[in-house]
Amino acid sequence: MPELPLPRDIVLLVDDSPDALGFLTEALEASGFSVLIATSGEAALSIVERITPDIILLDAVMPGMDGFATCRKLKSNTAVPQVPVIFMTGLTDTEHVVHALDSGGVDYLTKPINIDELRARIRVHLSNARSAQSARVALDAAGRHLLAVRGDGTIRWSTPQATRLIETNDLDHLSRQISAWLKSFDRSGPGSDMPLSYRLPDANVLRFSFLGSIGADEILLRVTGSSERSAAEILRQHFALTLRESEVLEWIAKGKSNRDIGDILGLSGRTVNKHLEQIYVKLGVENRASAAVRAMHVVHAI
Numbered sequence: 001m002p003e004l005p006l007p008r009d010i011v012l013l014v015d016d017s018p019d020a021l022g023f024l025t026e027a028l029e030a031s032g033f034s035v036l037i038a039t040s041g042e043a044a045l046s047i048v049e050r051i052t053p054d055i056i057l058l059d060a061v062m063p064g065m066d067g068f069a070t071c072r073k074l075k076s077n078t079a080v081p082q083v084p085v086i087f088m089t090g091l092t093d094t095e096h097v098v099h100a101l102d103s104g105g106v107d108y109l110t111k112p113i114n115i116d117e118l119r120a121r122i123r124v125h126l127s128n129a130r131s132a133q134s135a136r137v138a139l140d141a142a143g144r145h146l147l148a149v150r151g152d153g154t155i156r157w158s159t160p161q162a163t164r165l166i167e168t169n170d171l172d173h174l175s176r177q178i179s180a181w182l183k184s185f186d187r188s189g190p191g192s193d194m195p196l197s198y199r200l201p202d203a204n205v206l207r208f209s210f211l212g213s214i215g216a217d218e219i220l221l222r223v224t225g226s227s228e229r230s231a232a233e234i235l236r237q238h239f240a241l242t243l244r245e246s247e248v249l250e251w252i253a254k255g256k257s258n259r260d261i262g263d264i265l266g267l268s269g270r271t272v273n274k275h276l277e278q279i280y281v282k283l284g285v286e287n288r289a290s291a292a293v294r295a296m297h298v299v300h301a302i
């Protein structure tokens with residue numbers, strides 16, 4: 001049986017110029033990437049709600065929502081903080097470079113884009129992002145529910161199971177609570193061992209513990225939940241699933257794609273598909289939408 005080709009890395013290309021889109025799309029696809037196109041910041045935000053790219057190339061100067069505002073909004077999506085963003089623009093002033101990095105970008109390319117340089121930078125940032133993701137998965141496998149935040153409470157990254165705990169419709173409110181809590185004590189003295197309690201809409205409580213500062217503006221926290229039974233455990237017992245099947249089903253119910261689930265749980269796309277086949281059989285359904293509906297009914301009924 002011939003081996004299946006490896007999945008292509010997905011590049012989200014955000015630019016309002018048809019000429020730039022055409023040129024870059026052709027060059028990137030010839031280099032082995034799958035390319036998603038957005039002609040505005042709003043379109044880019046819509047795409048990442050459905051698909052998580054591996055890297056984002058973002059024009060800084062666009063009508064309406066510019067690239068800097070787009071990057072900040074993209075980074076507020078829980079699936080995107082770990083995705084590297086490379087800015088592209090004709091602006092070369094130092095203040096614009098600083099603005100790009102402050103907005104969440106990892107690199108900055110000046111137009112006209114040199115394709116060889118772009119390919120090299122994409123390879124470097126994809127490699128760095130995968131190394132960071134591997135570290136988060138390793139921490140997660142060791143039972144470390146960790147996240148890193150900025151001083152203003154915004155989340156820089158989190159391990160997969162911490163992501164599961166903090167997933168909420170109001171991350172802005174959570175960030176404000178974390179920021180106020182961090183400002184309420186001297187992080188090197190008394191009070192730094194007092195956790196923050198945060199009540200979720202379902203009445204469960206998350207507790208955030210301060211572990212230390214790991215960068216100029218990066219603070220490491222541990223998060224724990226008070227719920228006696230996780231959603232995955234409820235699904236496992238109700239449908240007689242394996243532990244891994246229940247975890248996959250939980251993320252299906254939350255609307256995640258197979259690729260996202262693989263990243264979160266450290267599984268290949270083929271393994272996720274195998275688990276889905278067994279889930280459909282055990283639930284007596286034919287597709288992921290029906291499986292998600294059945295799962296949500298069970299979890300919300302508890």
